[in-house]
Amino acid sequence: MREENAGTLAMLRLALRRDRILLTSWVVGLAATAGFSAAATVDLYPTEEQRVAAAEAINASAAVVALYGRIYDPTSLGAVSMIKLTALGASIVGIVMLFVAIRHTRGEEEPGRLELLSGGRLGRRAPLTAALLLVAGASLALALLTAVANTAAGLAWTGSLAFGLGWGATALVYGTVGAVTAQVSDSARAARGLGLVVIAVTYVLRAVGDLAEPGPGPLSWLSPIGWNQQLRAYSGERWWVLVLPVVVSAGLVVVAYALRSRRDLGAGLRADRPGPAVGSLQTVGGLAWRLQGRILLAWAVGFVLFGLILGSMAGSVDKLLTSPAMKEFFEKIGGTAGLVDVFLGAMVAIIAAIAAAYGISAAARLRAEEVEGHAEPLLATATTRVRWATSHYAVALGGTALLMVLAGLSVGVSASAALGDWSQLGRVLVAALVQIPAVWVVTSLVLLLFGWLPRYTTVVWGLLAAFVVVGEFGALWKLPEWLMDVSPLRHAPTLPVSGSGVVPVVALTLVAAAVSATGYVGWHRRDLTG
Amino acid sequence: MSDSAPVIDVHGLTKSFGSTRALDGLDLRVERGEVHGFLGPNGAGKTTTLRVLLGSVRADSGSATVLGLDPWSDIPALHARLAYVPGDVALLPGLTGGEVIDLLARLQGGHDAARRARLLEMFELDPTKKARSYSKGNRQKVALVAALASRAELYLFDEPTSGLDPLMEEQFRHCVRELKGDGRTVLLSSHILSEAEALSDRISIIRAGAVVETGALSDMRHLQRLAISAETGHELHGITDVPGLDDVVLEGNHLRCTVEPAHLAELLSHLTAAGIKTLESHPPSLEQLFLSHYGVRVDEDDHA
Structure with a gap:
């Protein structure tokens, strides 16, 4: 056992050295997001009366409950201010920690770096142990820092501690999920994809559970993101809920070690089967499709399922209007039809942000292929750089468009069925289609950085996170309009889409084209780098 | 073209x-x-x-x-x-x-x-x-x-x-x-x-x-030196006076050295005078050529 873990500390030091900027900025940034939101809400709702009104409006909106969950104590300032960060925040925390765990296990095996180190005195379990220690440490740091930030912003310290620990526990669970998916997949890319599927599924489970009346339904208890909510920070903390993520994480750690001992370095659990001796690939386009097609198919299946579930929730929109006062209020501002539009519009917007994530990952394949040295032999053939780049970029652009069409159809069909109103199908489909240019603008930023600042291609992930955060919190934080307008996702027309929506759609398409062209110019001019 | x-x-x-x-x-x-x-x-x-x-x-x-x-x-x-x-x-x-x-x-x-x-x-x-x-x-x-x-x-x-x-x-x-x-x-x-x-x-x-x-x-x-290994009947005197010689190792009657091709004749006449018994000369290998460009001394022993 001791031998198996030899060199863990050295590995941990190496991991800390590599991640000192990236991980620190994520942890500090997430804690600061919580702190700023807390401070802004304290200013926004100074009296209990105002808080209760806001909380009731939130609990009455199916869109908000589906995306963020419920407020369990309407009088609680903390519960109102942290609503957006409880489920949504927890899933972002989960994604970050998932990636960290995979980066330091599977991600290290691929370039053969780990193999190099294994030659030294390095136990077989050491890299996994080091990654888990890093995840645990970062989760704890995130928990404490968030608790401090929220307390400093004026929220109760007990609730802040619960909220911070809730985040930390979610981070721990998804970090260990990453440790497991890293063992079962045959590449870091596949491990990340599998981990994201787990996060998406658990996020949807709690969305369905939270919408159940009276919520939360049992499905919320199947999700680590649900546990984070049911800890009920600021609403009469239920500390025992923290046992769930800790026990599950411990179980996942055991599973990860067991899987690790069963496979070879660099290999997946399944051995590679022999393939065709003669290739049928004719072009780089065919190659890009071969490399990315199955991933896109998985995303497409996910989008359809996600869309069907989200759309079906449209039926619950008016069921949540329990108080007569709320009913009256919403009737005044447009009635149930308006509510349905708000709900479906919000769903389409969140789907667009997820499609943008796909676009980024598909386009970022360009950089990955270059760094891994796969591009060089292809570019040494008669294939031009532009042609090669287009092969992957086309998958990214076409893939995002396909995903949005599927999302529009699936949300539209299931919403229409739930509401018994088939006119919704066309409306939702259009609402989804008009998001495509905005998603393309985000995707094109990958090509721009790939062309001009290739080492910083992954910064686009940070930009997407910033766009989402600005969309969610910009108004609360009273950010200036121009700053919020930087996000392309903010400019896509929403339900009900009218003729005036043509202008932003055309404008966004032109922006995406211009950014792409600029990216191509940079790629055409620069050196290949490793 | x-x-x-x-x-x-x-x-x-x-x-x-x-x-x-x-x-x-x-x-x-x-x-x-x-x-x-x-x-x-x-x-x-x-x-x-x-x-x-x-x-x-x-x-x-x-x-x-x-x-x-x-x-x-x-x-x-x-x-x-x-x-x-x-x-x-x-x-x-x-x-x-x-x-x-x-x-x-x-x-x-x-x-x-x-x-x-x-x-x-x-x-x-x-x-x-x-x-x-x-x-x-x-x-x-x-x-x-x-x-x-x-x-x-x-x-x-x-x-x-x-x-x-x-x-x-x-x-x-x-x-x-x-x-x-x-x-x-x-x-x-x-x-x-x-x-x-x-x-x-x-x-x-x-x-x-x-x-x-x-x-x-x-x-x-031909730009390069030759590696010489020789044994003579008498003790060698004044061998270091021969121009173009380097890496000289003299052990009794046994000489190892390198010489510029231009001065080979001079070296040989010295050796003959001392009653030459055996003589080996190698053209330098590519290895030696290569190393000579990077300022590394070529030690004859490594190539003997």
Whole structure:
């Protein structure tokens, strides 16, 4: 056992050295997001009366409950201010920690770096142990820092501690999920994809559970993101809920070690089967499709399922209007039809942000292929750089468009069925289609950085996170309009889409084209780098 | 393009990566139909030069033409006529070796099925295995088969045998001789001196981003010292007075030294006067040639 873990500390030091900027900025940034939101809400709702009104409006909106969950104590300032960060925040925390765990296990095996180190005195379990220690440490740091930030912003310290620990526990669970998916997949890319599927599924489970009346339904208890909510920070903390993520994480750690001992370095659990001796690939386009097609198919299946579930929730929109006062209020501002539009519009917007994530990952394949040295032999053939780049970029652009069409159809069909109103199908489909240019603008930023600042291609992930955060919190934080307008996702027309929506759609398409062209110019001019 | 025009013509090439000067006024000329050895230690700039010739990186200054074309701007036309084997072969992990070979061949525009089959057999390569499960040597073989199966005019090899076992290395040499027999041009970058020695018509030695010497091996030899080992009947006196002598080790009647060819006669007359009994002289190996350019003393013992 001791031998198996030899060199863990050295590995941990190496991991800390590599991640000192990236991980620190994520942890500090997430804690600061919580702190700023807390401070802004304290200013926004100074009296209990105002808080209760806001909380009731939130609990009455199916869109908000589906995306963020419920407020369990309407009088609680903390519960109102942290609503957006409880489920949504927890899933972002989960994604970050998932990636960290995979980066330091599977991600290290691929370039053969780990193999190099294994030659030294390095136990077989050491890299996994080091990654888990890093995840645990970062989760704890995130928990404490968030608790401090929220307390400093004026929220109760007990609730802040619960909220911070809730985040930390979610981070721990998804970090260990990453440790497991890293063992079962045959590449870091596949491990990340599998981990994201787990996060998406658990996020949807709690969305369905939270919408159940009276919520939360049992499905919320199947999700680590649900546990984070049911800890009920600021609403009469239920500390025992923290046992769930800790026990599950411990179980996942055991599973990860067991899987690790069963496979070879660099290999997946399944051995590679022999393939065709003669290739049928004719072009780089065919190659890009071969490399990315199955991933896109998985995303497409996910989008359809996600869309069907989200759309079906449209039926619950008016069921949540329990108080007569709320009913009256919403009737005044447009009635149930308006509510349905708000709900479906919000769903389409969140789907667009997820499609943008796909676009980024598909386009970022360009950089990955270059760094891994796969591009060089292809570019040494008669294939031009532009042609090669287009092969992957086309998958990214076409893939995002396909995903949005599927999302529009699936949300539209299931919403229409739930509401018994088939006119919704066309409306939702259009609402989804008009998001495509905005998603393309985000995707094109990958090509721009790939062309001009290739080492910083992954910064686009940070930009997407910033766009989402600005969309969610910009108004609360009273950010200036121009700053919020930087996000392309903010400019896509929403339900009900009218003729005036043509202008932003055309404008966004032109922006995406211009950014792409600029990216191509940079790629055409620069050196290949490793 | 006339037959006499060089296939690769490079003048004053410079390239910096940040503060590192990878190429520093490099000149290189490779004639049609020759196998040209491109020798230098790790980090001398061999790979950077090849990457400039491939249009992967752009030189800061200087000029380069390959097959009469500009390697930066004429990529499709140029690459259709050349084949390249990188030093560090990274294959797409999910594809089989056979798929990689065929894809590269098709992108190249040419495909010779019979030749491909023969090469697979020669290199004992199983084309059904996934690229991720190949060893370094097998990955290199995949790249070699892909390059050799194509009918290119110019072959660029970047340390092509670094992962091959001696048997496969011999197969590779055989293939290069075949290419030469067909009148094709080969630029062979290597730090394995015996390989370049065995295959090359001419050699360019690169050091710190510049070619320090170029020419046929036979032309280079006469610039170099001879290694002498001799035994005489009498004790040798005044041997250190002979000009052009170095590395002298005198143990009683036994002498080892190196001498400039111009002063060989003088040395021999000294030895004769002392009653020469045995005499050995070696032309310096490429190893010695190479080392002499990097300021490293060649110790005779290492090569005896």
